[in-house]
Amino acid sequence: xxxxxxxxxxxxxxxxxxxxxxxxxxxxxxxxxxxxxxxxxxxxxxxxxxxxxxxxxxxxxxxxxxxxxxxxxxxxxxxxxxxxxxxxxxxxxxxxxxxxxxxxxxxxxxxxxxxxxxxxxxxxxxxxxxxxxxxxxxxxxxxxxxxxxxxxxxxxxxxxxxxxxxxxxxxxxxxxxxxxxxxxxxxxxxxxxxxxxxxxxxxxxxxxxxxxxxxxxxxxxxxxxxxxxxxxxxxxxxxxxxxxxxxxxxxxxxxxxxxxxxxxxxxxxxxxxxxxxxxxxxxxxxxxxxxxxxxxxxxxxxxxxxxxxxxxxxxxxxxxxxxxxxxxxxxxxxxxxxxxxxxxxxxxxxxxxxxxxxxxxxxxxxxxxxxxxxxxxxxxxxxxxxxxxxxxxxxxxxxxxxxxxxxxxxxxxxxxxxxxxxxxxxxxxxxxxxxxxxxxxxxxxxxxxxxxxxxxxxxxxxxxxxxxxxxxxxxxxxxxxxxxxxxxxxxxxxxxxxxxxxxxx
Numbered sequence: 001x002x003x004x005x006x007x008x009x010x011x012x013x014x015x016x017x018x019x020x021x022x023x024x025x026x027x028x029x030x031x032x033x034x035x036x037x038x039x040x041x042x043x044x045x046x047x048x049x050x051x052x053x054x055x056x057x058x059x060x061x062x063x064x065x066x067x068x069x070x071x072x073x074x075x076x077x078x079x080x081x082x083x084x085x086x087x088x089x090x091x092x093x094x095x096x097x098x099x100x101x102x103x104x105x106x107x108x109x110x111x112x113x114x115x116x117x118x119x120x121x122x123x124x125x126x127x128x129x130x131x132x133x134x135x136x137x138x139x140x141x142x143x144x145x146x147x148x149x150x151x152x153x154x155x156x157x158x159x160x161x162x163x164x165x166x167x168x169x170x171x172x173x174x175x176x177x178x179x180x181x182x183x184x185x186x187x188x189x190x191x192x193x194x195x196x197x198x199x200x201x202x203x204x205x206x207x208x209x210x211x212x213x214x215x216x217x218x219x220x221x222x223x224x225x226x227x228x229x230x231x232x233x234x235x236x237x238x239x240x241x242x243x244x245x246x247x248x249x250x251x252x253x254x255x256x257x258x259x260x261x262x263x264x265x266x267x268x269x270x271x272x273x274x275x276x277x278x279x280x281x282x283x284x285x286x287x288x289x290x291x292x293x294x295x296x297x298x299x300x301x302x303x304x305x306x307x308x309x310x311x312x313x314x315x316x317x318x319x320x321x322x323x324x325x326x327x328x329x330x331x332x333x334x335x336x337x338x339x340x341x342x343x344x345x346x347x348x349x350x351x352x353x354x355x356x357x358x359x360x361x362x363x364x365x366x367x368x369x370x371x372x373x374x375x376x377x378x379x380x381x382x383x384x385x386x387x388x389x390x391x392x393x394x395x396x397x398x399x400x401x402x403x404x405x406x407x408x409x410x411x412x413x414x415x416x417x418x419x420x421x422x423x424x425x426x427x428x429x430x431x432x433x434x435x436x437x438x439x440x441x442x443x444x445x446x447x448x449x450x451x452x453x454x455x456x457x458x459x460x461x462x463x464x465x466x467x468x469x470x471x472x473x474x475x476x477x478x479x480x481x482x483x484x485x486x487x488x489x490x491x492x493x494x495x496x497x498x499x500x501x502x503x504x505x
Contacts, residue, residue: 019053028051038089038090042063068083069081117143128153177204177238180202180243184201185283186198192214192303196214204328211232214305297346310345343380346405348404350366350396351365351380352395379394
């Protein structure tokens with residue numbers, strides 16, 4: 001035992017040392033030491049204490065591996081060299097054996113004051129470090145350890161308990177509607193054009209096809225699900241087998257209904273959104289694509305519903321590695337999607353509107369904004385921003401490089417670079433531009449009297465505009481049955497004539 005350092009430990013394994021007569025000798029301890037037969041110290045690792053052995057033996061192969069040297073044996077001596085040929089040690093030949101001096105004589109003196117600590121003690125000393133960090137620290141600094149067993153630390157469970165890792169699931173449904181994932185996204189701080197704050201997403205686990213329905217309240221999920229169930233079961237000629245959703249309040253009232261119609265429903269564990277990872281990934285993709293469409297077209301955020309529906313329409317037609325580079329649309333409808341039908345969201349379009357015209361000399365079309373695809377028709381949705389109406393038409397001409405909502409010609413001003421004053425009409429959006437004379441000329445308009453005009457004109461102070469040499473204006477209507485631009489034009493002309501007459505009688 002004197003040949004081992006203080007960092008050795010008891011050996012509890014079943015290995016033995018076999019000697020020449022075939023006997024197996026028991027190992028009691030294992031450790032390491034430093035051999036200094038000359039000026040160069042040598043490392044001895046994995047030293048075994050075998051009480052029944054009579055000679056200290058050194059494995060030549062292990063010694064060379066630990067110290068990166070080789071032996072050179074001669075008839076009366078041996079040499080230890082490195083691979084450059086430098087001699088580290090010259091040993092003797094005695095009684096038929098190549099021998100070092102006694103290990104006990106070469107070991108430096110040790111103070112036996114160190115007590116081996118258990119893994120648990122080192123774990124506490126190191127601030128309850130993890131088992132991996134504890135192992136690395138003990139190995140790197142050769143800390144004296146009595147045993148290598150670390151029991152469960154209750155203090156760590158109280159303070160550092162964390163979620164278990166999630167394994168990637170390779171499960172895939174064989175047939176459509178075997179598993180349908182349902183999740184609600186929202187609420188949004190801005191109402192959509194149909195006053196929706198949420199949307200509910202249905203994802204088929206087999207085909208990865210997405211159905212998206214904007215809703216106003218979470219309580220509408222049950223009603224939408226029944227409509228969805230009827231539609232897809234008729235389309236696939238199959239019934240929905242399983243449904244997976246989290247245990248939100250909007251789904252709890254559905255549990256009784258699902259039990260009655262024989263649909264098994266899987267519930268994600270509370271606060272474990274990872275179990276809804278399939279549909280959560282689709283939420284992220286829909287929102288990212290939808291926000292890009294809004295950003296590129298410069299449409300206001302209340303058009304998020306149209307942008308998200310268009311994003312879903314596009315995602316269903318994109319190939320994915322999950323389906324061997326096929327699109328969900330191709331899996332469901334058994335043919336490739338028509339990419340030529342796709343157009344740039346928010347671009348200018350001119351639909352054929354002759355059937356909607358009141359008389360024969362009305363224009364056949366005008367500039368609208370493309371806001372998506374109709375799911376009930378094979379056509380495009382075209383927005384008349386001035387009237388707030390959406391037309392669905394198959395016959396549409398597109399200009400995909402022009403975006404009316406962000407182009408200068410969309411703004412209703414005659415001189416767009418001039419400042420404006422907002423006039424508060426009740427159901428219109430209007431503005432006045434004050435510019436020097438001669439820069440902009442108002443177009444003539446017929447005189448129209450209106451009580452609304454008389455009421456709103458009281459908010460303007462004539463003294464504020466009297467010193468200005470002239471007035472020019474801009475006016476834009478969103479939804480109104482009258483012609484407020486004509487009303488405002490005539491009123492401004494009357495006010496201008498009145499003040500000029502008063503100033504120069």
